[in-house]
Amino acid sequence: MASSLLDYLGLSPRRKRAGEPAPPNRDDESEFGASVAGLHTDEPEVGPLDADENKRLTRIKIFGATGSILLLIGSLGTGAIPVSQNPVAGMRLLSLPSRMFGTALSLSIGGTLMLVVAWLLIGRFAVGRLSVEVFHGTTPARRMTRRQADHTLLLWIAPIIVAPPLLSKDIYSYLAQSAIAYIGNDPYTVSPLNGLPPDHPLYELAGSVPNIWKDTPAPYGPLFLWLGQHITALTGDNITVGIFLHRMLALSGVAMIVWALPRLARRCGVSPIAALWLGAMNPLVILHLVGGIHNESLMLGMMLVGLELGLAAVDSGRALHSSRWRWLPSAAGWLLIAGAGVIAMSSMIKATSIIAMGFLGVALARRWGATLPTLRGLPIREWWTTYRHTVVALARSALLMGAIAVVVIVGICVGTGLGFGWTRTLSTGDIVRSWMSMPTLLSVGAGRTGIGLGLGDHTQAILDIVRPLGQLIAGAFIIRWLLAALGGRIHPIGALGISMATIVAFSPFAQAWYLLWAVIPLAAWASDRWFRIGAIASSALIATVVMPTSSNTTGIVLAQGLLAAIMMVAVLTALFFEEKPKWLPSIGRSGGGE
Numbered sequence: 089m090a091s092s093l094l095d096y097l098g099l100s101p102r103r104k105r106a107g108e109p110a111p112p113n114r115d116d117e118s119e120f121g122a123s124v125a126g127l128h129t130d131e132p133e134v135g136p137l138d139a140d141e142n143k144r145l146t147r148i149k150i151f152g153a154t155g156s157i158l159l160l161i162g163s164l165g166t167g168a169i170p171v172s173q174n175p176v177a178g179m180r181l182l183s184l185p186s187r188m189f190g191t192a193l194s195l196s197i198g199g200t201l202m203l204v205v206a207w208l209l210i211g212r213f214a215v216g217r218l219s220v221e222v223f224h225g226t227t228p229a230r231r232m233t234r235r236q237a238d239h240t241l242l243l244w245i246a247p248i249i250v251a252p253p254l255l256s257k258d259i260y261s262y263l264a265q266s267a268i269a270y271i272g273n274d275p276y277t278v279s280p281l282n283g284l285p286p287d288h289p290l291y292e293l294a295g296s297v298p299n300i301w302k303d304t305p306a307p308y309g310p311l312f313l314w315l316g317q318h319i320t321a322l323t324g325d326n327i328t329v330g331i332f333l334h335r336m337l338a339l340s341g342v343a344m345i346v347w348a349l350p351r352l353a354r355r356c357g358v359s360p361i362a363a364l365w366l367g368a369m370n371p372l373v374i375l376h377l378v379g380g381i382h383n384e385s386l387m388l389g390m391m392l393v394g395l396e397l398g399l400a401a402v403d404s405g406r407a408l409h410s411s412r413w414r415w416l417p418s419a420a421g422w423l424l425i426a427g428a429g430v431i432a433m434s435s436m437i438k439a440t441s442i443i444a445m446g447f448l449g450v451a452l453a454r455r456w457g458a459t460l461p462t463l464r465g466l467p468i469r470e471w472w473t474t475y476r477h478t479v480v481a482l483a484r485s486a487l488l489m490g491a492i493a494v495v496v497i498v499g500i501c502v503g504t505g506l507g508f509g510w511t512r513t514l515s516t517g518d519i520v521r522s523w524m525s526m527p528t529l530l531s532v533g534a535g536r537t538g539i540g541l542g543l544g545d546h547t548q549a550i551l552d553i554v555r556p557l558g559q560l561i562a563g564a565f566i567i568r569w570l571l572a573a574l575g576g577r578i579h580p581i582g583a584l585g586i587s588m589a590t591i592v593a594f595s596p597f598a599q600a601w602y603l604l605w606a607v608i609p610l611a612a613w614a615s616d617r618w619f620r621i622g623a624i625a626s627s628a629l630i631a632t633v634v635m636p637t638s639s640n641t642t643g644i645v646l647a648q649g650l651l652a653a654i655m656m657v658a659v660l661t662a663l664f665f666e667e668k669p670k671w672l673p674s675i676g677r678s679g680g681g682e
Contacts, residue, residue, distance in 0.1 A: 237361055310506035
């Protein structure tokens, strides 16, 4: 088994057989990761859109903005409205959607569908037509400009900024756990139920926390709760203002993604516009990171900014230390330290992003001469003498990244006063049996099968075995992608994206927006048609299947809302894009066909 594992990792020595070709040159890079490297090809820059395409782009932008506005109106009835302090309660007009849930549901679903359709349509001006350029792996003749992409994203996000929380009530957990920290209790041991009892002045911040999370400690990093503490200090028990300020944090994360993603794409040889469209303009970003106010926005934004800063230093070719004192960093060296520090800070929002330190460390080790050794055909006694420089470079890089991570993480844990309790609550989300988690889905499926066969309910026992096994498998794959990046076959950004996809696939707990953990970094590197088709399809599918329904929404109400939404979108699509009689008003129609 050990020899098979070494062979899989590309490390097993082999004796030369008679008639076999000579072993590879010891200075050659390993072929490790060559198959996954096929996900990337460099993309050439192309010119801006012509006049006719600009008119079509404008029409699609307005169509998507209309969807966002409908979603805003519908969210007044289907959004995650707080149990108390409902800001629209008693307002005759604004509270109307809450009194007409079926209509609000239709508007919410219809607005979501329009937003997704607009995103798909505008993709032709970023990656090309799905059935032509994307499917055949070719480059479109023209792309929209960065300014057009930014304006479109702002236009689509603007209505969501003032909407109630969408599709999730996690924001109320954020408010309650931050309030617990604000009053001096430990949110990693005290739950909202115990930390904010009914007689407490801030009790209302815990009243809207979902029942499943009311008696669980905080699973988030101390930096995020420290930011939440300051929001609580500003807002007190005002839920509406607290939600708005947390949304500003989420928007700052989106702004960091928009800043870093095109730069990373250019560094990888991928079109910045294509990366921006697939990553930052993704409907999951608008619906879940902005609408749902999830802290993944900050985590991903800070992680990408840190990677861009760190890689800018590594790729610059400038010395990383001072010319006078080797122990003192140069300007490029400080940039590298800043980048690694920002990545470490992102892990204090949610711990998952810490793996980006490993891929930045690999890029630094490669700059210092490290390579993935081609050990096949090389006698074991020569391994150390041949690749000693690689081991030393990797050790230096690991020590530097580790030192920065320790200093930043310990500094945040001690400086915020929240300590290291977050290390004990990382698995809090495992109490949910999410169908989007592969190990959980397989375990629950096996448990249901056992019940059907009369063997009893052993679902939890299966979960206790399969979930840790899945995490071990994920860890093994992440090592594989680190080695592939070390071998130079995969850019560190691409290897990070694949690793994030691995984590999501084998995670014991997954949510719809977790797909962005992988899609956003991969958007900067992977340009293969099958990746883009899969990412586009999965993003559009998940954005539409996760609906704003409550626990007491009946099947007939959902069916009616869905049918009405589809009919509404069909009519609006015809009004926006189909040719109409000349006597009807035109919405900037571009004229002739495509």
